[in-house]
Amino acid sequence: MSADTTDEAAHADVLRKKLIDELRERGDIGTDKLAAAFAAVPRHRFAPRASVEEAYADDAVITKRNERGHPISSVSAPWVQARMLELSGLGPGMRALEIGSGGYNAALMAEVVGAGGEVVSVDIDQDVAERATELLAETGYADMVRVVCADGTYGGGELTPEGGFDAIIVTAQAPDVPPAWSGQLAEKGRLVVPLSLRGTRQILAFEREGGHLVSRGRTECGFVGMRGDNRHGGRTIDLSGEDLRLTLDDDQRADTDALRSAVASSRRTTVWTGVDLRANEGALPSLDLWLISTLEPCARTLHASPKAVERGLSGWSIITAATWDGGTLAYLTIRSNTTDGPGDFELGVHAYGPDRETLAERLADRVRAWDSGGHRGSVEPTVRVYPRATPYDRLPPGQVITNRRSRLVVSLP
Structure with missing residues (x-):
């Protein structure tokens, strides 16, 4: 040069x-x-x-x-x-x-x-x-x-x-x-x-x-x-072809067949949270961090394609947060605001599976807690890193992520 x-x-x-x-x-x-x-x-x-x-x-x-x-x-x-x-x-x-x-x-x-x-x-x-x-x-x-x-x-x-x-x-x-x-x-x-x-x-x-x-x-x-x-590991589950996919970490487990069947059944519960978002507000990273810090299991790895939006599986084409329990799946969605609130959009939850009403409300409650508890602007978790062999009873309270070489504990003040 x-x-x-x-x-x-x-x-x-x-x-x-x-x-x-x-x-x-x-x-x-x-x-x-x-x-x-x-x-x-x-x-x-x-x-x-x-x-x-x-x-x-x-x-x-x-x-x-x-x-x-x-x-x-x-x-x-x-x-x-x-x-x-x-x-x-x-x-x-x-x-x-x-x-x-x-x-x-x-x-x-x-x-x-x-x-x-x-x-x-x-x-x-x-x-x-x-x-x-x-x-x-x-x-x-x-x-x-x-x-x-x-x-x-x-x-x-x-x-x-x-x-x-x-x-x-x-x-x-x-x-x-x-x-x-x-x-x-x-x-x-x-x-x-x-x-x-x-x-x-x-x-x-x-x-x-x-x-x-x-x-x-x-x-x-x-x-x-x-x-x-x-390098990154984990696995991706196709829940509805490539239109709706969930990626799990190595330590996370899910009943793949049951979740696919739940989505395929088209029996869905949708809960609208009353929580508004303004366009370009930039609040979603804070919400994602709040959810993975306070809800187990949870991952910000559910991907909805543009075709998923056309099919009504999601209100947006985005990677968003999801939780699951057995054969039930719940994840965030969005719609244009239908109220007189200050936001352009309203956050909601789609849920499929036998316990969809319960899981939808659980996720919606976490969203409302984020909105009303002063966490909307920023979530500041503490992350602790322990050796992989550390017993669970020697870890502090918090969400535990067990990786190949370490155990992370994510907690909020």
Whole structure:
């Protein structure tokens, strides 16, 4: 890659300053040290196939796709990178691990930790690791970041410093928290990871608390999924062909045949909750998090296709929350508001199966509790991570998610 011409560099400087100003105004960048890092690193040099304008837009830049055209590597959106770096507590002289490489975020981390710090970046994809190495060298960070091609499930491996990393930042969507991440975290370090919780996608910052990890902050965003030994599992049930599908985590069970028969019977109960939504309100992530924190079983993984809307199976084509019990299924739906309320839409529940009236009311009550209990704007659960072998009677109250390598407990204050 050739260096920028004077005009290109000046144009990039203007766009970079504009982006930093926007991130600071919104609170995504909250410290001078992070603003200085964003000012120092030429983001466009890490996205060579994008225009300079695209590189400095507050959006992700896809850098690699798989054979089906799905993104598998990207330069994440600046606001996400800023929030994750703030959540990590990264500072001068610290030792940091990045899981999921690309070059740009590692360069930001290098600027924050400075000459006395250390940054290791791990990626499972040889092409991605080589590309990150080349770009870091071309932008002057070769001596500040060490890039390794390895499965990030196992953290920094032999490169883990004595005493562990002060910050571990995962830049791929993870279904689980492997033991290596907690084991390689310094006593007062922070792990920041985009974690899937029953279909919701949360970026959580964890610290040590006794023999487990506890969340100390979060934000919402999705990433491309992890590969390797910490890839997503689960299974998808086609409830009505491909028009209505439910995806379950590894530890969730459902009577597939009974649920299909219930939907096929067309005997349905619909309960309208009286809870309004305004167009573009952005409240649904809060509702999803509330439901998976207070209702068991529950998952935000029921997908209704456009054809499902045409068939009357759903009021919207969206991935939404669902609960089930034996051969009964209940899930969220929506309709245009028929009342004089302030919202454009009203939330409701469709339910199929022998206990559809009971399950529909149970889910509707949870929606009403979210609306009336002061949770509508934001739900802030605490997530604790325990070793997979921890007995249930040694876990605190909350919703338990048993993964392949850990047990998560999700609770509300």
